[in-house]
Amino acid sequence: MPLLNPKPFESDTRADWCPGCGDFGVLAALKDALQKSGRQPHEVVVVSGIGCSSNLPGYIRTYGFHGLHGRPVPVAVGIKNANPKLLVIATAGDGDEYGIGFNHVVHAARRNDDIKLIVMNNEIYGLTTGQLSPTSKLGQKTKTSPDGSIIYPLKPLPTILGAGGTFIARTFSGDPKHMSWVIQEAIKHRGFALVDAISPCVTWHNIYDEVKKLFYRLEDRGYKPDDENEAYKAMNAQDGIPIGIFYRREDKQSFQERLAEINGGRWAADNVKSLGSEIAQSLVQEML
Amino acid sequence: MLMTGNMAAAWGARLGRADYIPAYPITPQTEIIETIAKWVRLGEMDAKLVQMESEHSMLTAAGAASLAGARVFTATSSQGLLYALEMLYNISGWRAPMMLINVARALAAPITLEPDHNDVLAARDTGFLQFHAETCQEVLDLILLAYRVAEDSSVLLPAIVNLDGFYLSFTREKVTLPSEQDVSTFLPDYNPPNPFRANMPVSKGATVLNGALYSYFKYHMHTSSIRALSVFEEAALQFERIFGRSYSPVEPYMMDDAEFVIVISNSFSTIAKQAVRRLRERGFPAGLLKLRMLRPFPSSLVARYLSARRGVAVFDQNISLGSGGIIYPEVVASLYHRRNRPQLLLPVIGGLGGKQITVEEMEKIFEAIKNEIGAESPDPIFLMRQEELETTKNMVRTAKEVQI
Numbered sequence: 001m002p003l004l005n006p007k008p009f010e011s012d013t014r015a016d017w018c019p020g021c022g023d024f025g026v027l028a029a030l031k032d033a034l035q036k037s038g039r040q041p042h043e044v045v046v047v048s049g050i051g052c053s054s055n056l057p058g059y060i061r062t063y064g065f066h067g068l069h070g071r072p073v074p075v076a077v078g079i080k081n082a083n084p085k086l087l088v089i090a091t092a093g094d095g096d097e098y099g100i101g102f103n104h105v106v107h108a109a110r111r112n113d114d115i116k117l118i119v120m121n122n123e124i125y126g127l128t129t130g131q132l133s134p135t136s137k138l139g140q141k142t143k144t145s146p147d148g149s150i151i152y153p154l155k156p157l158p159t160i161l162g163a164g165g166t167f168i169a170r171t172f173s174g175d176p177k178h179m180s181w182v183i184q185e186a187i188k189h190r191g192f193a194l195v196d197a198i199s200p201c202v203t204w205h206n207i208y209d210e211v212k213k214l215f216y217r218l219e220d221r222g223y224k225p226d227d228e229n230e231a232y233k234a235m236n237a238q239d240g241i242p243i244g245i246f247y248r249r250e251d252k253q254s255f256q257e258r259l260a261e262i263n264g265g266r267w268a269a270d271n272v273k274s275l276g277s278e279i280a281q282s283l284v285q286e287m288l
Numbered sequence: 289m290l291m292t293g294n295m296a297a298a299w300g301a302r303l304g305r306a307d308y309i310p311a312y313p314i315t316p317q318t319e320i321i322e323t324i325a326k327w328v329r330l331g332e333m334d335a336k337l338v339q340m341e342s343e344h345s346m347l348t349a350a351g352a353a354s355l356a357g358a359r360v361f362t363a364t365s366s367q368g369l370l371y372a373l374e375m376l377y378n379i380s381g382w383r384a385p386m387m388l389i390n391v392a393r394a395l396a397a398p399i400t401l402e403p404d405h406n407d408v409l410a411a412r413d414t415g416f417l418q419f420h421a422e423t424c425q426e427v428l429d430l431i432l433l434a435y436r437v438a439e440d441s442s443v444l445l446p447a448i449v450n451l452d453g454f455y456l457s458f459t460r461e462k463v464t465l466p467s468e469q470d471v472s473t474f475l476p477d478y479n480p481p482n483p484f485r486a487n488m489p490v491s492k493g494a495t496v497l498n499g500a501l502y503s504y505f506k507y508h509m510h511t512s513s514i515r516a517l518s519v520f521e522e523a524a525l526q527f528e529r530i531f532g533r534s535y536s537p538v539e540p541y542m543m544d545d546a547e548f549v550i551v552i553s554n555s556f557s558t559i560a561k562q563a564v565r566r567l568r569e570r571g572f573p574a575g576l577l578k579l580r581m582l583r584p585f586p587s588s589l590v591a592r593y594l595s596a597r598r599g600v601a602v603f604d605q606n607i608s609l610g611s612g613g614i615i616y617p618e619v620v621a622s623l624y625h626r627r628n629r630p631q632l633l634l635p636v637i638g639g640l641g642g643k644q645i646t647v648e649e650m651e652k653i654f655e656a657i658k659n660e661i662g663a664e665s666p667d668p669i670f671l672m673r674q675e676e677l678e679t680t681k682n683m684v685r686t687a688k689e690v691q692i
Binding site: 050066068069070099100102125127128129131132134143144145146147 | 311313314315318321322325326329337339341342343367371396399
């Protein structure tokens, strides 16, 4: 039925995030981007870790995988290496991807694994109700830093650029069209894409107003994402919060492309028998 | 004072005068580290709390700080404990007597938040001493006792105090807080035997690459762990003198003339005790043996209390897939060489993923013990109420329909 469905990625399950949560914007943008990129639900896998944002695969009509805290990237890489025909998108929060599992992000960038990583960054641990996150600001008061954080926040974008990342972008759930566009570009990208999605937590660390005041679109300023040094400069901008594609290069083969040269384009999933009509009939019977 | 199990654990750190608390949030433990963070900020606790980037680094920092001479306290749950598991073996091998609170929560997959003991029992072979609490008061008291035992120069092993997520972590109970003075008498400052000192450089965490040497160290750790039992009993005597509460590695409940006994640990003990009382009112000779110390395993006490009973059920709130309950074979092994061992040792598995157990179910276990006596090999009981089974089947059916 997906072919006839005007909204193929719409799920019956209602997201139970707090009203006003930035993650609603990310979910809407992802569904929009997938539809505009012409994908069908059966061609897409959305994987996640643990956290508020990691509930996302349950709210979108694709294959889904709710994994372990910090491990969406290795889960995504495993799926991609078994069946590279699938579009594999990892969605998780800053706790997962910039903290406990950040090493995986660094190495996926280094390998240029053909997966798309959307990090819903809210500078706080939301699900456990408000502790220090790797992107919490200096001086930020949280339940585990009641005097204000004394730890410098991680700068994930320049770190991933240094690791060899080939598509590095930031977007904001307060700018849904921009977010959908960035995700569409990430999907088109050949290799690893990191999308840092500023997605404020309205309950424990509401930065909506702050970001709304400070953000600007890089593309509005004629920025071209083709120069590594310029990208570093843009990422370290002091004049506000730039959103857009900081860096992109399409001339680097993805890990899966290189692997195909060695394995002759044969993949584990090739052994999976496609559904014969008899099996399909019996499945339909069973479900009726 | 009314407080949750998590609060009681935080009080254990405070009254135990922990110096250093590396932390990482995880449900249902987070309240512990948040409470300590607040106290440190208010100046009510003289300690350093540092949030790390994962449980693995948290436990590593904890063990290392303990080696360096600090009294260390930290807390985790479930996946966090398993993520840090390799460090647990290291920390005990370092002989670093730190304190780890585990707020029990079942392991993924499937993902859940509610408790069983597969998390904490995954740590049973690590060398950490293990104490399991039934009440909020016990959480606090066991932390003080466990520090005392862990830091004893004849033991020098780290300790885990376990409390059940939700059932105990978020349940408020009356807790008597001992005075700081009394606690310092019972638990003096930690005096590490081989700290890092400028005038005495030592290297820790050595490589041996020699089977005999490795075996020697493991045997030494094993005997130290076994010794923890008598050290605990001695400390408990002083604890009782000072605080008026008595703790033994196992707690017998209505055991004097009991013929049918359930062996259990943690928060469901309370429900099982209620079943014992109700059965007693009906003239049924029920009894209960609560395991408070899981490592070292108090085999001699288990054997002493269970010998000459007619039948015993071992309630495991955990499952070693492909084998059965984890505690069951340990109880069986404790009794094997007793000539007057019970006629029946019935394995029961229940409460996985926090599944509620009712008093009626506990009573059924006792009935089953009585009925199964004489059976050649009793079938293990896997507790599930009829209405639970129906609801579960409905949910599975619905999930199938939604898929289409």
